[in-house]
Amino acid sequence: MTQECIFCKIINGEIPAKKIFENDKVLAFLDIFPMSQGHTVIIPKKHFNHFENVDSSTIAEVFNTIQYLGRFYLKIPSIEGFNVLVNNYSAAGQVIEHFHVHLIPRKTNDGIISHKIPKEQASEEELNEFLEIFSKIKN
Numbered sequence: 001m002t003q004e005c006i007f008c009k010i011i012n013g014e015i016p017a018k019k020i021f022e023n024d025k026v027l028a029f030l031d032i033f034p035m036s037q038g039h040t041v042i043i044p045k046k047h048f049n050h051f052e053n054v055d056s057s058t059i060a061e062v063f064n065t066i067q068y069l070g071r072f073y074l075k076i077p078s079i080e081g082f083n084v085l086v087n088n089y090s091a092a093g094q095v096i097e098h099f100h101v102h103l104i105p106r107k108t109n110d111g112i113i114s115h116k117i118p119k120e121q122a123s124e125e126e127l128n129e130f131l132e133i134f135s136k137i138k139n
């Protein structure tokens with residue numbers, strides 16, 4: 001836990017939240033800036049800053065909770081699907097540096113998140129370029 005972390009404060013009860021699920025490892029609560037009704041934030045109770053630093057059992061707990069909630073959410077008539085989203089580092093839109101996952105209920109054509117597939121297919125060279133970058137880093 002870090003002193004300034006808003007999510008740690010929610011876990012400690014210093015800041016109120018609309019809790020939807022809680023166990024000893026994980027807390028899920030409604031996002032106060034929802035992208036859709038039921039937009040939920042799932043956090044480990046232990047403070048981790050970024051995705052790649054979270055231990056595997058905690059990752060499992062978080063994603064098991066998302067599955068558990070998602071199954072119920074899909075029984076709600078207005079929810080036809082959902083996105084599971086991690087913003088990791090500010091470049092990717094992470095605002096609070098306590099690892100968290102967004103569960104965002106969706107309806108057909110709601111236009112909330114559009115991830116259009118680019119019209120142009122990558123060239124062989126473009127794909128190979130990244131494979132090379134990655135293999136240099138890895139070795």
Ligand SMILES: [Zn+2]
Binds near residue numbers: 005006009046047048
């Ligand atoms: Zn925290």
